[in-house]
Amino acid sequence: MRSFRRHRTLWYGLIAALPLVLGVCSVFLGRYPVSVRDIGALAAAAWTGQGMDPTHFSVIVHVRLPRIILGALVGGSLAVSGAAFQGLFRNPLVSSGMLGVSSGAGFGAALALILFDRYMYVYPFAFGFGLLAVLLCFFIGRLTASTQAITLVLGGVIVGSIFSALISLLKYLADPYDELPAIVFWLMGSLSRAEYDHILTAGVPMVMGSVGLMIIRWRLNVLAMGDREAHSLGLNVTANRIFIIVCATLATAGAVCVSGVIGWVGLVVPHMGRMIIGNDNKALIPVAFCMGAAFLILVDDISRLISTSEMPLGILTSLLGGPFFIYLLRRTRGREW
Amino acid sequence: MKNAAFSFGRIPVFRQVNLKIARGEVFCLLGPNGCGKTTLIDCMLGIHTLDKGRLCLMGQSRTRHSPKETARVMAYVPQKHDRHFSFSVLDLLLLGRTPYTAFYASPGKPDIEKAEKILELFGLSHLMHRDYTRLSGGETQLVMIMRALIQETPVIVMDEPTSHLDFRHELIVLETLARLIRERRITLVMATHFPNHAFYFENAGIPVNVAFMGHQTVVPSGSPSRALTEENLARFYQIETVVMTRTLAGKGRIKQIIPIKTLDRETEGRP
Numbered sequence: 283m284r285s286f287r288r289h290r291t292l293w294y295g296l297i298a299a300l301p302l303v304l305g306v307c308s309v310f311l312g313r314y315p316v317s318v319r320d321i322g323a324l325a326a327a328a329w330t331g332q333g334m335d336p337t338h339f340s341v342i343v344h345v346r347l348p349r350i351i352l353g354a355l356v357g358g359s360l361a362v363s364g365a366a367f368q369g370l371f372r373n374p375l376v377s378s379g380m381l382g383v384s385s386g387a388g389f390g391a392a393l394a395l396i397l398f399d400r401y402m403y404v405y406p407f408a409f410g411f412g413l414l415a416v417l418l419c420f421f422i423g424r425l426t427a428s429t430q431a432i433t434l435v436l437g438g439v440i441v442g443s444i445f446s447a448l449i450s451l452l453k454y455l456a457d458p459y460d461e462l463p464a465i466v467f468w469l470m471g472s473l474s475r476a477e478y479d480h481i482l483t484a485g486v487p488m489v490m491g492s493v494g495l496m497i498i499r500w501r502l503n504v505l506a507m508g509d510r511e512a513h514s515l516g517l518n519v520t521a522n523r524i525f526i527i528v529c530a531t532l533a534t535a536g537a538v539c540v541s542g543v544i545g546w547v548g549l550v551v552p553h554m555g556r557m558i559i560g561n562d563n564k565a566l567i568p569v570a571f572c573m574g575a576a577f578l579i580l581v582d583d584i585s586r587l588i589s590t591s592e593m594p595l596g597i598l599t600s601l602l603g604g605p606f607f608i609y610l611l612r613r614t615r616g617r618e619w
Numbered sequence: 620m621k622n623a624a625f626s627f628g629r630i631p632v633f634r635q636v637n638l639k640i641a642r643g644e645v646f647c648l649l650g651p652n653g654c655g656k657t658t659l660i661d662c663m664l665g666i667h668t669l670d671k672g673r674l675c676l677m678g679q680s681r682t683r684h685s686p687k688e689t690a691r692v693m694a695y696v697p698q699k700h701d702r703h704f705s706f707s708v709l710d711l712l713l714l715g716r717t718p719y720t721a722f723y724a725s726p727g728k729p730d731i732e733k734a735e736k737i738l739e740l741f742g743l744s745h746l747m748h749r750d751y752t753r754l755s756g757g758e759t760q761l762v763m764i765m766r767a768l769i770q771e772t773p774v775i776v777m778d779e780p781t782s783h784l785d786f787r788h789e790l791i792v793l794e795t796l797a798r799l800i801r802e803r804r805i806t807l808v809m810a811t812h813f814p815n816h817a818f819y820f821e822n823a824g825i826p827v828n829v830a831f832m833g834h835q836t837v838v839p840s841g842s843p844s845r846a847l848t849e850e851n852l853a854r855f856y857q858i859e860t861v862v863m864t865r866t867l868a869g870k871g872r873i874k875q876i877i878p879i880k881t882l883d884r885e886t887e888g889r890p
Contacts, residue, residue, distance in 0.1 A: 372703040500725035504717050506704050511697055514664050515770070516690025516718030561704040564725050 361574025378548025386415025
């Protein structure tokens with residue numbers, strides 16, 4: 283859009299402020315009423331070291347805050363990975379789950395839910411199988427002589443469908459009263475299990491991956507020229523591609539293992555960024571992170587408010603993102619795209 | 620490129636190829652469709668590795684050179700460029716600065732100034748913020764050439780630089796190249812389907828060498844006047860041609876080649 287281009291700095295500022303503003307507002311949103319005064323009391327309590335109403339404290343510090351932080355991290359990670367994969371594979375239809383991370387992680391989670399009684403095994407299983415799926419893609423890509431992008435994409439499709447079939451198999455075998463609902467709910471994505479120690483452990487790969495992509499973001503422009511041209515422009519194509527895949531995989535696997543499969547963010551949020559700021563990855567990657575973070579915070583707010591039993595995020599992201607995407611398409615007429 | 624000797628050995632595409640390209644000259648690689656010109660160029664650029672043989676650049680053997688080092692010596696203008704994302708022309712030009720940009724960095728102000736200067740040189744400053752996917756074929760080709768120039772390399776490799784350009788754009792490209800070769804002593808390696816391009820540079824007073832590619836080998840044939848004979852074209856393209864010479868006031872002697880008709884496949888001569 284013309285106006286975006288003219289006021290570039292202003293837009294960067296606005297987009298960067300978006301997740302922060304939404305995050306702060308989200309503290310006040312939810313079933314349990316929290317007012318500005320409570321925040322004041324919390325700040326005073328933290329300052330003076332004196333206690334406050336424990337329910338209030340718990341709602342703000344142990345329920346809402348971790349969800350907001352986790353939402354921002356997960357949304358941002360999925361969006362940057364999606365943007366990076368789209369640039370890397372030179373394909374706008376690619377998403378963060380392209381190389382089978384999401385289906386692999388989904389299978390790992392379902393397996394853990396069936397094998398163990400304790401929920402804590404879900405995270406390492408989801409993470410591990412997410413990485414395994416990407417490794418399998420690599421081996422499929424290796425079957426052909428060159429490590430061409432297209433064979434990787436094809437590998438992603440194959441591995442993704444194999445793991446989807448395995449998920450169905452586990453669902454079929456699962457105990458329908460106990461395990462099956464847990465699997466289904468997990469696959470639809472949720473932030474309801476947000477706790478600080480999860481944020482810390484899953485945050486490490488998410489932050490590592492996102493920072494890695496942030497560092498290398500300009501080189502995505504070079505890779506978007508195609509392998510031959512990128513090579514002639516002085517880029518070691520294979521090394522850079524592997525670095526980007528490793529980063530995006532870490533970020534996505536970290537996100538999926540704590541939040542389940544949240545679709546749409548890794549596919550469409552990058553496109554929203556493209557429409558607003560353009561395709562230059564130098565600007566797009568940070569913008570995608572902020573927009574993904576803001577989007578997921580917002581969707582999680584709605585999921586908390588809409589009903590007493592939380593609506594799974596995977597449903598809401600599509601229901602809300604779809605119309606918004608159509609609106610953006612209409613506003614920009616896809617000009618920057 | 621000084622005293623560079625290329626020897627390639629690659630059985631399916633070409634073998635026993637020996638080439639020497641001197642600094643400041645235009646090297647025209649001619650040959651029928653599918654004879655392996657692009658593959659040869661890929662080998663020069665290091666996209667493919669040679670099965671056998673050696674490749675020297677600026678007097679140094681580069682068996683294991685990094686893409687970055689190569690990109691500081693040779694820039695490449697592709698024959699066909701696939702446009703996937705709509706970048707601005709400026710973003711695209713800045714890609715030429717890749718070999719000088721660190722792993723974590725992106726081009727800075729001096730690089731943007733270089734891009735602005737090149738655009739000015741071509742009189743295309745108005746295109747700077749335009750979406751490059753909406754440029755015409757000719758403009759895109761010029762942008763690609765500008766990107767190669769911004770790479771600031773002593774050698775530019777072009778794969779059919781004027782395919783799908785109209786007469787005017789073709790001449791703009793050729794004139795610009797001729798000027799750059801004269802001013803900056805750039806070495807130009809180009810694969811082309813138009814023998815007249817070789818004549819163009821020769822007519823412009825630039826040292827040109829022609830090599831024919833065909834039957835899995837490359838035959839260096841010297842200057843266009845020596846190489847582009849009716850016999851040679853009959854041999855490599857199986858066509859009948861006439862070389863026309865005309866003296867123009869102020870321009871000197873102009874040579875052009877005119878295709879007449881295809882020759883019978885039966886009488887095809889082998890080198």
